[in-house]
Amino acid sequence: MTDTIPSTDTLGSSTGGFRSKDVRTDDAVWASIAREEKRQQDQLELIASENHASPEVIAAMGTALTNKYAEGYPGRRYYGGCEFVDEVEDLARDRARELFGSERANVQPHSGTQANMAAFMALIDPGDKVLAMSLDHGGHLSHGHPKNFSGVFYEFHSYGVEKGTERVDMDQVRDQAKAVRPKLLLAGASAYSRPLDFAAFAEIAREVDALLMVDMAHIAGLVAGGVHESPVPHADVVTLTTHKTLRGPRGGMILCPKDRIVKINSALFPGGQGGPLMHVIAAKAIAFREAQQDSFKAYAAQVVRNASVLADTLTEHGIRIVSGGTDNHVMLVDVGSIGLSGAAAEDALHRVDITCNKNLIPFDERPPMEASGVRLGTAAITTRGLDEGDMKSLGGWIAETLKAPEDEAVIGRVRGAVAELTGRKPIYH
Numbered sequence: 001m002t003d004t005i006p007s008t009d010t011l012g013s014s015t016g017g018f019r020s021k022d023v024r025t026d027d028a029v030w031a032s033i034a035r036e037e038k039r040q041q042d043q044l045e046l047i048a049s050e051n052h053a054s055p056e057v058i059a060a061m062g063t064a065l066t067n068k069y070a071e072g073y074p075g076r077r078y079y080g081g082c083e084f085v086d087e088v089e090d091l092a093r094d095r096a097r098e099l100f101g102s103e104r105a106n107v108q109p110h111s112g113t114q115a116n117m118a119a120f121m122a123l124i125d126p127g128d129k130v131l132a133m134s135l136d137h138g139g140h141l142s143h144g145h146p147k148n149f150s151g152v153f154y155e156f157h158s159y160g161v162e163k164g165t166e167r168v169d170m171d172q173v174r175d176q177a178k179a180v181r182p183k184l185l186l187a188g189a190s191a192y193s194r195p196l197d198f199a200a201f202a203e204i205a206r207e208v209d210a211l212l213m214v215d216m217a218h219i220a221g222l223v224a225g226g227v228h229e230s231p232v233p234h235a236d237v238v239t240l241t242t243h244k245t246l247r248g249p250r251g252g253m254i255l256c257p258k259d260r261i262v263k264i265n266s267a268l269f270p271g272g273q274g275g276p277l278m279h280v281i282a283a284k285a286i287a288f289r290e291a292q293q294d295s296f297k298a299y300a301a302q303v304v305r306n307a308s309v310l311a312d313t314l315t316e317h318g319i320r321i322v323s324g325g326t327d328n329h330v331m332l333v334d335v336g337s338i339g340l341s342g343a344a345a346e347d348a349l350h351r352v353d354i355t356c357n358k359n360l361i362p363f364d365e366r367p368p369m370e371a372s373g374v375r376l377g378t379a380a381i382t383t384r385g386l387d388e389g390d391m392k393s394l395g396g397w398i399a400e401t402l403k404a405p406e407d408e409a410v411i412g413r414v415r416g417a418v419a420e421l422t423g424r425k426p427i428y429h
């Protein structure tokens with residue numbers, strides 16, 4: 001992990017070498033950073049919302065662009081000296097539009113939640129009704145959690161998955177849309193392993209005279225890589241994060257048709273944010289170019305294949321997967337099916353250097369801090385080169401660990417196997 005900050009010569013930079021390692025004098029902070037880099041190298045990252053950005057993406061964030069105030073948009077800024085950050089933001093916007101086939105893009109959101117805030121502000125008024133996926137069934141906290149701004153300022157109603165299939169049933173969504181009459185219909189989730197039918201959502205939105213917003217935070221990289229249907233042709237606004245399957249820097253983005261961009265832009269700035277993070281926007285531009293390459297298409301396809309093999313392997317070991325499997329990068333593992341809580345499963349896997357998060361499963365009877373599931377994703381482990389064969393091994397190790405979480409011999413053996421694999425598959429060469 002010594003190469004996460006490339007030296008200036010590898011970047012061909014003329015910025016005077018301040019980016020070289022010699023600048024590091026704050027031992028306390030750098031020691032923690034080094035420990036975190038080693039943790040990432042030594043553990044298998046199965047948190048479905050995480051990934052390993054490329055050295056070039058990471059390098060862009062460690063540049064002097066962080067110094068620049070650029071409130072406004074390219075060509076119309078409130079500060080002088082913006083000519084070069086304008087170039088960067090134009091590159092990011094153009095590449096985003098090309099990548100997703102969208103008429104317009106706003107690349108300034110600091111996060112996915114702030115992208116959503118701007119989208120709500122642009123599309124509806126405070127107090128208006130929104131129909132979104134239930135948080136207990138895989139929705140995101142910015143989709144109406146009572147303590148989040150969304151739940152505070154708007155009237156959220158929710159649809160969920162059906163009890164038997166554990167999938168979203170569009171007839172149920174339609175019935176609820178007709179009963180609630182929302183101003184905004186919201187599709188998108190943080191823990192849902194099946195495709196959402198964007199065309200059907202658009203049709204329902206039209207039927208009840210609502211706008212359609214799609215939050216594709218989790219699946220953006222799969223959409224960019226061409227292995228998931230795109231919501232862009234169907235939605236009035238699409239929001240996303242750039243750091244999950246899309247594998248860019250931490251941040252958000254908004255895509256929309258031409259006739260909506262003025263409202264979106266002013267809802268984001270000055271509506272919800274001040275100055276943009278130009279160093280992060282530079283990193284977004286780099287990530288979008290990476291996502292346009294054939295190698296990224298191959299990556300996205302491998303993410304989905306890996307998830308499918310991992311889910312099948314766990315099933316073969318007698319562990320139930322919610323809805324019976326996955327079509328994307330994420331799966332919900334019902335560890336209650338083998339008598340564990342999600343919290344206990346997360347702890348056991350942590351002890352063998354496999355990182356994941358406990359997660360409610362639909363109709364969960366345990367409280368959120370215990371939960372009956374863990375959420376697993378394959379975006380990060382696919383970045384470091386793991387394939388179907390590795391997924392079979394990994395599924396076996398997870399099953400062994402979860403079936404004997406107190407057995408020190410099992411824990412030791414699995415931890416050793418994980419160490420061998422992470423040693424063989426470094427994140428950064």
Ligand SMILES: *Cc1c(COP(=O)(O)O)cnc(C)c1O
Pocket residue numbers: 049110111112113114116139140142188189190215216217218241251252
């Ligand atoms: C991750 C996520 C977000 C927001 O991400 P942050 O950048 O953490 O604010 C929004 N919506 C969905 C569906 C997500 O999964």
